Amino acid sequence: MAAPHPESWIRITPQGLYCEPGDFHVDPAWPVARAVVTHGHSDHARPGHDAVLATPETLAIMAARLGEGAPRNPQPLPYHRSVMQNGVKVTLVPAGHVLGSAQVVLDWQGSRLVISGDYKREADPTCAAFEPVPCDVFVTEATFALPVFRHPPAIGEMRRLLDSVSLFPDRAHLVGCYALGKCQRLIALLRLAGYDRPIYLHGAQASMCELYSRFGVELGELRPVPRPEKRGETVLAGEIVLAPPSAEASPWARRLADPVTALASGWMRVRQRAKARGVELPLIVSDHADWDDLLATIEEVGAPEVWVTHGREEALIHALAGRGVRGRALHLLGREEDEDAAPEPEPAEAATP
16 A cells, blocks of 8 residues: 555644644644644744643743743653654654754654754754755745855854954944844854854843753853943943844943944845845854755755745745656745744843943
């Protein structure tokens, strides 16, 4: 008997992808009884679920970020171990996106579907590297699925930042970055580039850095941004400050010494975006696969069919058709196409000028 095609046992529901024989959702947009969660970003790890299967790191991130909305029945599953749910084998393998991020490998009656979640292929010292898994259907994101998006090596972007720090020793450098994943990656890359001075953090960044440290990710000396001793004074000339992208336009930034505004994002490849946001130093650093890596990954997994969850679906599907791969756009709701779009919690202290 031929193995069932995944479209016969995976359905699109208002909550998102639903595994019918296993009776669970993957990254559901609304509260459900049973969920598998790929990683801790807020457009994938929603509050209010009952049982959640995820890596131990992702469950810790959800507990820290969601508070009372965290899973009532967390079920940790380390990478490469499997559990059976109503005959469906579930395995988590690294996605290379952020700490604890995982692809979800589903095997049922000889058929295999892999849900990538968000992923990148460039080396990241703060999380396990993406591992391609051969499958019948590959479910992928397409955040940067246009040929214009070819990300340079991130370590080179950090050297550009350090060159600017040397060039403007009387100015602080305020780098906008997402609090989960991007912030810790930038710190680790700066350390690899030889920067051993303290790095200063906006209050919204600190808790995730502490969590990464608990899981053995070394980030060096981190300090909170101090308040000026006198009204009208500024602080941290010549220093690097990491903050949410929104902080650059807030009264909080006034305490910094004539800050050079930077933003670390894959969207900084588009000059108009950087100009529109008033970014003085655009840093092209993304935690998503670029165009070349999307195509290379799909070739590596060897799936004859690819489902695209969000992003530039049509461009990717068109490119795959030319390679003999069938594509399908899922149009899932609730996914952020902009890697810096999801809101970050800001402590009350951090919001004050």
